[in-house]
Amino acid sequence: MLTEERQQIILEQLKIHNIVKLHDLIPLTGASESTLRRDLQDLENCHKLLRIHGGAQNVISLHEEPALSQKAAVHINEKKMIGQTAANLVQNHEVIFLDSGTTIQFMIPYLIEHTDLLVITNGVDNASMLADYNVNTFLPGGKLKSSTKALVGSNIIQTLENYHFDRAFLGTNGFSIEAGYTTPDSEEAAIKRLAIAQSNQAYVLSDSSKFSQVSFSRFATLDEVPLITDRLSEKESSILSKYTKITEAI
Amino acid sequence: MLTEERQQIILEQLKIHNIVKLHDLIPLTGASESTLRRDLQDLENCHKLLRIHGGAQNVISLHEEPALSQKAAVHINEKKMIGQTAANLVQNHEVIFLDSGTTIQFMIPYLIEHTDLLVITNGVDNASMLADYNVNTFLPGGKLKSSTKALVGSNIIQTLENYHFDRAFLGTNGFSIEAGYTTPDSEEAAIKRLAIAQSNQAYVLSDSSKFSQVSFSRFATLDEVPLITDRLSEKESSILSKYTKITEAI
DNA sequence: GTTTTTATGATTGATTTTGACCAAAATTGG
């Protein structure tokens, strides 16, 4: 049986059942477990399916809610603590910038402790949540990036140049000693960079799992912006503290 | 049975019964109590349900998909038809303005029929949904109004004055022969008025239940902007047609 | 015809998931 044939069968099964188990595919294709694993990997790489433990499911699952995938839920407790720690830094009457992204989202419930805040954010989902919590919110205009639902582009850059923040809270896709804070999208990086420049004090929020992860575009070095993260190992902590100011959420 | 499968079953049950007991899930899934507990935990973490003693219930959150919220669900089929009719008016390569609000939201799934659209909207929830459907979207900057999640204020007014649209699609809180199209918030009315002025062609979308409802602030008279609505009674239809151009969605 | 590349299946150890168990907490029913 040819590779194409097998993969066709997999996709057919997926159309019918929405979910397919790896073990059910073995008799259907006559291929080995290893081969089928590779097939699933390939198909996932071209976004034809989504791998799950034990098999695969359709990309556009019927029940999938785009807001928070299971993946986002992995470090949920860490993120909650980080969010609370960050929110505690805020003072009443301040103007703060909130980045897009789920890590930052966890700050929002704790922001209501403070009175008379004005929040500027480039994340539409975060904006929506801020509205739910009745926080004064302002959105700078911009192009909406589909994948991350963040506002980007020259328009928002121009807008932010006219603003000044008491504090800015930023997400990141990775941080490492050599590469600093990095993110895959250079347009988003530009906004993060500007938010740092326009604020009296900026912070990066990240759970410790992103330590030593490197992405394409750097928006700050570690010594430029302090990091708020959850408990690092003692080794990690001692290494990092030479390069940046760390606040560990407990 | 795979993890995803079980969790889908749980969510299905939840959709049907609004509440589900842990013990009822055991025979339905064939999984152990422990496993189902973990499933409930996972699903709660991504806000798909709310755990309660002995089981789980639907999340009543404001973050729920707005399409399914109770208020929106009343005239859901009418709104779908209206949304489809309105979306059919759009041509490829056009720049269109979409108002905030749930009625307008129903246009979005039908917009993907058209290529190379640019959509400007003042509704952050609509913007989020447009991103899900991969539609080019631009948000004008502005203050976010908590209750309706619409962008308002002088900032967005200034921005919109510099733009021009091929078509604008607006929601309304009521329409009547004497009062025209009305909405409770004067700031939102100002934006609707401006969107009409800046577009080659504007439309108001409204299900027929809003006939003869009057709210505080008028943003257009009936003869200024055509109405897209669902089947009116013959009497209503004959009265209205003297004052405005009506498109009835079927 | 030989070498290189590619695809496959088997094996390994690591990771994840699972079900059972138990003590603590919450709920129920007097």
Next chain:
DNA sequence: CCAATTTTGGTCAAAATCAATCATAAAAAC
């Protein structure tokens, strides 16, 4: 109010699944 019951969160070991590696066989390139 207390006692009985149910539900819960945590830990644990077994089972399933996974990613990575390796050797072999087929196909392609030279």
